[in-house]
Amino acid sequence: MRETMRPLVTAGRPLHPLPLRIMHWVNAVVMLVMITSGWGIYDDDVIIRGFHFGSFWRLGDWAAWSLNWHFAGMWFLAINGVAYLVYGVASGRFRTKLLPIRPAEVVRTVVDTLHFRIAHEDLTVYNAVQKLLYVIVILAGIAQVVTGLAIWKPVQFSGLVALMGGFQTARVLHFAGMAIIVGFLVVHVTLALLVPKTLLAMLSGGPRVGAQVSDKEELVR
Numbered sequence: 353m354r355e356t357m358r359p360l361v362t363a364g365r366p367l368h369p370l371p372l373r374i375m376h377w378v379n380a381v382v383m384l385v386m387i388t389s390g391w392g393i394y395d396d397d398v399i400i401r402g403f404h405f406g407s408f409w410r411l412g413d414w415a416a417w418s419l420n421w422h423f424a425g426m427w428f429l430a431i432n433g434v435a436y437l438v439y440g441v442a443s444g445r446f447r448t449k450l451l452p453i454r455p456a457e458v459v460r461t462v463v464d465t466l467h468f469r470i471a472h473e474d475l476t477v478y479n480a481v482q483k484l485l486y487v488i489v490i491l492a493g494i495a496q497v498v499t500g501l502a503i504w505k506p507v508q509f510s511g512l513v514a515l516m517g518g519f520q521t522a523r524v525l526h527f528a529g530m531a532i533i534v535g536f537l538v539v540h541v542t543l544a545l546l547v548p549k550t551l552l553a554m555l556s557g558g559p560r561v562g563a564q565v566s567d568k569e570e571l572v573r
């Protein structure tokens with residue numbers, strides 16, 4: 353049997369590490385609970401006259417049940433969200449994967465997409481539009497928690513309510529945040545289904561990245 357030496361290669365980490373995948377899927381389930389239970393609460397006292405969501409789309413048979421779902425879900429949303437933000441900053445993921453966002457690249461990606469030239473061969477980099485949408489939805493998620501606090505406890509958070517221009521405005525802002533997140537979700541889920549390998553990567557971890565060749569060698573028989 354021949355023996356040779358070869359450089360020691362460390363395998364690298366999955367593109368989407370396990371903690372990130374757990375937080376992403378917890379968030380996906382909790383967001384659906386928050387959105388559909390929010391529709392149940394909205395239907396009880398609508399903002400846009402004549403516009404209801406209808407029982408098929410609502411979580412909870414009536415407003416009080418929808419409220420229960422919403423109040424239970426908000427803890428998971430907030431705790432999971434804070435964990436994702438801390439992880440994103442501490443691991444450097446936000447800096448390396450979501451930033452920087454260059455306006456010229458956003459324009460180029462939009463033009464390419466309109467000409468059906470969306471390249472998604474390399475899963476390891478997000479294009480400029482993806483980065484922008486992810487940052488927008490992360491900010492929308494934070495805004496939902498803040499506007500939600502204002503309408504949940506308007507007396508305790510009266511300063512926050514005043515900053516937002518009153519209780520009704522805070523409600524409208526909370527509704528607008530929901531609309532942004534739902535709009536994001538329609539595009540996000542459609543793209544994930546159109547490029548299933550991104551979906552598989554968000555489930556399994558995807559390709560390994562950051563493999564390193566060390567100056568040490570290993571013996572191969």
Ligand code: HEM
Nearest residue numbers: 376379380383445449475486489533540541544550551554
């Ligand atoms: C069933 C629903 C969902 C599906 C199928 C889905 C699918 C995916 C996939 C496949 C990726 C990786 C994209 C890529 O590699 O190109 C991803 C990333 C991401 N998704 Fe979702 N997603 C869902 C729900 C959500 C929700 C509800 C949110 C937030 C409101 C969200 C926010 C994000 C963000 C911010 C990333 C980037 C994460 C990072 O790299 O740090 N997703 N999602």
